[in-house]
Amino acid sequence: MSSPSATTARNAVAVTFALNGLCFATLVSRVPDLRNSLHLSNGALGLLLLSIAVGSMVGMPASGFLIERYGAGAVVRLGARMVLLGLVLAGISATAGSELGTAVGLLCYGFGTGTWDVGMNVEGAAVERLLGRSIMPRFHAGWSFGTFTGAGIGAVAAALGVPLTVHYTVVGALAVGAAHVASYRYPAVVPAQGEEEGAEATRSAWLEPRTLAIGLMVLSFTLAEGAANDWLALSLVDGYGARHWVGVVGFATFVAAMTTGRLVGPVVLDRFGRSRSMLGSAFAASAGVLILVYAGTPTLAVVGILLWGFGAALGFPVGMSAAGDDPLRAARRVAVVSTIGYGAFLAGPPLLGFVGDHVGTLDSLLVIAVAMLPAAVMVTAVRHPRLARSGTP
Numbered sequence: 001m002s003s004p005s006a007t008t009a010r011n012a013v014a015v016t017f018a019l020n021g022l023c024f025a026t027l028v029s030r031v032p033d034l035r036n037s038l039h040l041s042n043g044a045l046g047l048l049l050l051s052i053a054v055g056s057m058v059g060m061p062a063s064g065f066l067i068e069r070y071g072a073g074a075v076v077r078l079g080a081r082m083v084l085l086g087l088v089l090a091g092i093s094a095t096a097g098s099e100l101g102t103a104v105g106l107l108c109y110g111f112g113t114g115t116w117d118v119g120m121n122v123e124g125a126a127v128e129r130l131l132g133r134s135i136m137p138r139f140h141a142g143w144s145f146g147t148f149t150g151a152g153i154g155a156v157a158a159a160l161g162v163p164l165t166v167h168y169t170v171v172g173a174l175a176v177g178a179a180h181v182a183s184y185r186y187p188a189v190v191p192a193q194g195e196e197e198g199a200e201a202t203r204s205a206w207l208e209p210r211t212l213a214i215g216l217m218v219l220s221f222t223l224a225e226g227a228a229n230d231w232l233a234l235s236l237v238d239g240y241g242a243r244h245w246v247g248v249v250g251f252a253t254f255v256a257a258m259t260t261g262r263l264v265g266p267v268v269l270d271r272f273g274r275s276r277s278m279l280g281s282a283f284a285a286s287a288g289v290l291i292l293v294y295a296g297t298p299t300l301a302v303v304g305i306l307l308w309g310f311g312a313a314l315g316f317p318v319g320m321s322a323a324g325d326d327p328l329r330a331a332r333r334v335a336v337v338s339t340i341g342y343g344a345f346l347a348g349p350p351l352l353g354f355v356g357d358h359v360g361t362l363d364s365l366l367v368i369a370v371a372m373l374p375a376a377v378m379v380t381a382v383r384h385p386r387l388a389r390s391g392t393p
Helices: 006-028 031-038 042-070 072-096 099-131 136-160 164-183 198-202 209-240 244-272 274-294 298-312 315-323 330-359 363-382 385-390
Strands: none
Touching (some): 006 072, 006 136, 031 099, 072 099, 072 164, 099 136, 099 315, 136 164, 209 244, 209 315, 209 363, 244 274, 244 298, 315 330
């Protein structure tokens, strides 16, 4: 079969990102119903949802090996099937009142979405190489659009009282089926056996200084993104005395700013280069948080939220692009960087919660400003190796 054109491959990868976001929003949009079906406290629900993170942290490191052996398309298909299995099992188990079955379903979902995530980012980096320009941030914007769509469908399903199992199964099956079709239109990114020789073929990506530096930079930016997901709305309520709905609007403003940043990001990256763009992103995120914490007025708080959202937009997608620069080792490196980056989703909520207990919810966001300092130091790692040798940012 002939290789798909760059445009066809680009569209296939974009669809895959959006469908992954759709599945994520499908799951989380019905979490209140899941909690009620199992009669859980918020604390118990938090522990149950940890199954997703555990599954992802198992799936991501394994993805590099699986991609090199079977191809990124096959790994995306495996991940998508595990996502569907997890959704169906979680829906059935929650309806039946089984916490253990729901936990297993969420574990399967986490493993599936983790492997799916690495596979589609490896393909995204391959498409960038085919096109010869930056496009990864727009793939991640597509993921955001998928979450918006999934959240809207979830809201309608909840309002109409659609059973959890029906919602998870129908939407999950449609999304996974579409992802399965799209995965056959990816560009080929798996090197033939024997292309890597000697120590290069066996060296672990976990021992590469550049890969670890990219991972630490992504970790900082992921912490900035995750902190907004977990704490921004509550910070506005606690720190500014805002009503709950105002806090939600503040979070929506952040998401809109981050999505916009990802849409326009490729223009910025191609104009200024990765390292300069990421240095500016770190500065914007840090300045935004500082303005939000110390502004004291709603107008300046909005400015802070917008800067924070723009600053957090490019960290993860640029890290994926940089990890995938070398097609021979892209799978291993993307898997490592993804695993390190997603560690922020595990460590971030308890870290900011602990700090918030001592200094207040709003002031706990200063952790993000501090995290941008090592991110700013690590931005040189995202230069393309060939460009770095020539002195180009």
